[in-house]
Amino acid sequence: MQFIDQAEIEVTAGNGGDGIVAFRREKYVPAGGPAGGNGGKGGDVIFVAVEHLQTLLDFRYAHHFHAENGKRGGPNNRTGASAQDLIIEVPCGTAVHNTETDEILGDLVKPGQVFCAAKGGKGGLGNRCFLSNHNRAPEYALPGRPGEHLNLRLELKLLAEVGIIGLPNAGKSTLISAVSAARPKIADYPFTTLVPNLGVVRKPTGDGTVFADIPGLISGAHLGTGLGHDFLRHIERTRLLLHLIDATDVDPIANYQTIQQELDAYGRGLANRPQILALNKVDAADAEEVETLAYQLSQLTQVPVFQISAVTQLGLDALLQKIWQSLDQLTSTELEMIGGL
Numbered sequence: 001m002q003f004i005d006q007a008e009i010e011v012t013a014g015n016g017g018d019g020i021v022a023f024r025r026e027k028y029v030p031a032g033g034p035a036g037g038n039g040g041k042g043g044d045v046i047f048v049a050v051e052h053l054q055t056l057l058d059f060r061y062a063h064h065f066h067a068e069n070g071k072r073g074g075p076n077n078r079t080g081a082s083a084q085d086l087i088i089e090v091p092c093g094t095a096v097h098n099t100e101t102d103e104i105l106g107d108l109v110k111p112g113q114v115f116c117a118a119k120g121g122k123g124g125l126g127n128r129c130f131l132s133n134h135n136r137a138p139e140y141a142l143p144g145r146p147g148e149h150l151n152l153r154l155e156l157k158l159l160a161e162v163g164i165i166g167l168p169n170a171g172k173s174t175l176i177s178a179v180s181a182a183r184p185k186i187a188d189y190p191f192t193t194l195v196p197n198l199g200v201v202r203k204p205t206g207d208g209t210v211f212a213d214i215p216g217l218i219s220g221a222h223l224g225t226g227l228g229h230d231f232l233r234h235i236e237r238t239r240l241l242l243h244l245i246d247a248t249d250v251d252p253i254a255n256y257q258t259i260q261q262e263l264d265a266y267g268r269g270l271a272n273r274p275q276i277l278a279l280n281k282v283d284a285a286d287a288e289e290v291e292t293l294a295y296q297l298s299q300l301t302q303v304p305v306f307q308i309s310a311v312t313q314l315g316l317d318a319l320l321q322k323i324w325q326s327l328d329q330l331t332s333t334e335l336e337m338i339g340g341l
Contacts, residue, residue: 005156005234007059008099011088014042016121016144017070017080019129023137024076034137036127037073039144042120043083049108053091054198056156067118070144073126080123091156093237099151109237117152121145155233160198160212162323163238165263167255170244171280172213173197175310179320180211203324212238232266239330240274240323245297247279247290247307253297274326277301278319283309 017039024032045067065088071080096106096117106115124142131138164172180199197213214234235241243259245252256277264271277297282290294305306322308315 004056004060005158007056007154008063008151009059009154010064010149010151011045011086011118012064012066012149013045013118013120013147014067014069014083014086015146016040016042016123017072018143019124019126019141020073020075021127021139021141022075034127034131035075035077036141037075037078037080038126038129039073039123040070040080040082041123042070042144042147043067044085044116044120045088045118045148046085047088047090047094047096047106047108047115047117049092049094049111049113050089051092051111053089055091056094056154058089059154067120067147069147070120070123072144073123073141077126077128082123083120085120090154093157095155095157097153097155099153105152118148118150121147157237158198158212158234160210160234160237161239161327162201162209162211162242163235163240164211164213164242164244165235165259166244166280167246167249167259168215170246170255171310172215172244175242175244175280175308175316176211176213178310178313179316201320209323209327211242232262232270235263235270235273236268238273240276240326241270242319242323243275243277244280245277246281247285247293248281252279252293253300256297256300274330275301275303276306276319276322276326277303278306278308278315280308280310282307283312283314 019038020036022034022036024035026032045065065086067086068083070083073080090108092109092111094108095104096108096115097103098105105117108115122145124144127138127141130140164176166172176197176199179201199211199213200208201211202208212234214232243256245256249255260271263273279290279294279297290307294307297305306315306319308319310316
């Protein structure tokens with residue numbers, strides 16, 4: 001399945017049905033009066049978040065969405081039928097932007113969450129609504145109002161609690177394949193991963209936690225260099241970042257600083273997101289050099305640095321235990337903040 005996380009579409013709600021001019025024409029009702037019915041309401045355009053979609057691929061070729069128009073009124077005071085709403089299914093985590101103003105109109109996170117993007121027009125009034133003591137036989141009615149029309153940009157941001165970040169070839173895909181059932185493409189060259197990968201990692205309690213492997217972060221990613229600009233948005237919804245650093249690289253500390261600078265330049269609070277650091281591929285590096293490197297990183301960041309090997313699964317149990325503890329602490333903090341409001 002092709003991964004598409006952005007799409008631009010055009011939505012138009014249905015127009016309201018026209019009211020009509022009509023009079024009662026009954027043999028034994030000499031003064032029947034006006035009997036023109038109102039028009040029906042036009043259909044709304046409604047987005048709904050669903051779990052069975054993981055990409056915006058459906059919008060790759062379908063760009064125009066138009067709800068049905070309301071029906072015109074009928075004689076004998078019959079109101080026209082209102083149109084059915086147009087329901088558009090999107091993946092959970094989809095944000096709806098106004099293309100012209102770049103304003104976020106809706107953010108669909110939970111399954112079943114709905115957002116009305118464009119409201120249908122009201123039906124026009126029939127001539128019966130204009131009956132008065134001064135005008136016993138009105139011969140005019142109102143047309144239905146047009147439905148709203150908007151140009152929208154859909155932006156999918158993956159829903160994951162833990163985001164795995166690092167330079168290309170740091171071992172992110174290998175790690176997510178080692179701790180979950182995800183099977184991303186893995187090869188010994190940079191930019192092997194071209195799309196984010198999701199994997200569910202089971203806690204000791206049996207609950208599942210979603211990990212996301214975020215590809216393509218390099219120097220200048222926030223400006224569009226490499227693939228990072230396309231995928232930095234997927235880190236925004238994560239609660240915890242797992243920063244992987246290749247222990248066999250020439251300058252792992254500089255690599256760490258490069259990613260931090262990109263997070264800071266991108267903004268949206270990513271640089272301040274809680275992080276866990278892990279030196280990967282320690283099985284292929286000199287043990288003394290790894291210890292020295294871990295000490296230097298811990299002094300620089302003031303957080304403990306884990307030494308792991310995603311290939312041999314060395315140190316993964318301790319790393320996962322730290323991740324569970326950190327998520328539990330974040331949950332407790334979030335609950336305290338809610339309770340203090």
